[in-house]
Amino acid sequence: MIPEKIEKYIVKYVSKSATSKDLDKLIKWIENPNNKLLFKDYLKDHYAIMFSINDPDAKEVTRKVLDEIRTEKNRMRRNRFVKGFKYAAVAVLFIAVGYFMQLDGDKPQMDTLKPEKKITLQLEDGTVKIIDENQTTEILGANGQVMGLQTGKQLSYDNSVSVDKLVYNTLTVPFGKRFNLVLSDGTNVHLNAGTSLKYPVKFINGLDRKVFINGEAYFDVVKDKKHPFIVNADELDIRVLGTQFNISSYPEDKHINTVLVEGSVSIFDTQENDGNEPQVLKPEQLGSWSKTNKQITVSKTDIEQHVAWREGRLILDEVPFNDILKKLERQYDVTFSNAYTALESREFTARFDIEDIHQVMRSLSEAATFTYTINNKQILINH
Known part of the structure; x- marks a missing residue:
């Protein structure tokens, strides 16, 4: 049976949260001849893809995994300046995919899958415009003034425009696509597939910077102490001054999840009127709000598994x-x-x-x- 400590090293490696010291200890343990069989059985039980109907040589797969762990350890040593979740690693499953691709060149006959849906922008008056990711387009207001500029897969709003009331646009990203939005205050928002965000074309002095999300997005919020930034997701408000965080709020999911990368955020249940205190997150914490019992739980989490979608x-x-x-x-x-x-x-x-x-x-x-x-x-x- 694999010691609990070694199992944690394996899981941390797969989830890309292992340190160089973790990898050193994992390599040393695997290289012990008495542990090779235990390691093989662990892979078979937990990553069955490696031992499916083609039944590749277990020793060969174990060797490939060990080589990849060594490669990752060396890469980390060459890139000590890279912090947090930004370093690259190769997961066990990825190795297995490549291994099976070499073992068997036969593929099922399948139609090519191409996304056909378009990114759309709904203006304040209800007009819906199609966003062409291969073009550059000016976004005009009701009076014809240029409010923003769409260039490729990014839409940026101009903070110098004159607006005396809140005017909202709604950006919708369909399945199979991602898009980047820069709000008028400079806040950067990465929108995941199947996401809709409603936001002011320009934030008004003296009012909170509030946006409304349905789906998932990564926010890099520009700091402004006088104007808190608030993200509304269903019955939940996430309040920040300046920080980076990810929020997932898809209608079909049972929870609304907020993961803090840096800074600080407060999570409020907008329907609570009994004086409950907001939950404050620290970096590397997950705040999960249950749609069933309306409760917020906070736990430590691996950041990268929540934000890797930004890179596909x-x-x-x-x-x-x-x-x-x-x-x-x-x-x-x-x-x-x-x-x-x-x-x-x-x-x-x-x-x-x-x-x-x-x-x-x-x-x-x-x-x-x-x-x-x-x-x-x-x-x-x-x-």
Whole structure:
């Protein structure tokens, strides 16, 4: 049986939170001949993708994993100035994907999946404009003055425009896409797939800087002590002065999650009238508000698994299968039908970097031993 301390090193490596010292200890433990079999069995039990129907040589897979851990340790030593979640690592699942791609060149026949939905901008008067990510377009106000400029995948608003009342725009990003928004105060907002954000084209002096989100976004808020920045998500308000944080508030999810990267935020339940104090987060903490019991819980978390989506990556740490499907639907703009109900409550740990939906489905099917078919954007999972 693997010691609990060693198991933590393995999990930290997979979730990309291991330090150089952690990797040193993990390598030393694996290199002991008595531990190689334990390590192989652990991989088989927790990362079944490595030992699926093709049954590759366990020694070869173990060697590849060990080589990758050494490579990551050396990379970290060369990049000591890189802090927090910004360093790169290769997860066990990613290695396995590449390994299976080499073992078997045959792929299921699948239609090419291409996102067709467009990013839209709704103006104050209800007019909806299509955002073309390949063009540069001026955003005009009701009186014809230029309020902002859209260049490629970023929309920036001008703080010098003259506005005497709050005028709202709503930016909507469909499944399969991401977009960047710079508000009039300079606050930078990264919008994830399936997200809608309502915001003033210019913040008004003397009023709070308040925006409304449905979906997920990463906020890098410009500090302004006189004008607190407030993000409203359903029945929740997140209040800040200047900080970086991620909020996930999709309608289909059971929780609204706020992860603080740096600075400080306060979380308020907007429906509470009994004098409850707000929850204040510290960096590397997750504030999770339950839509069922209306309670906020705070816990320590690994930042990167919550913000990796900004680079198109998915980091999953013991995530239920149904939740994985939701994330894949958003990221790849597909729809799942799961006929294998026994999978719903099973949890998986995995990492996907640059894989397309074909590679992702191939990996998941080998890990969980299911079959699937893809018809256009519809994916059916069978036993």
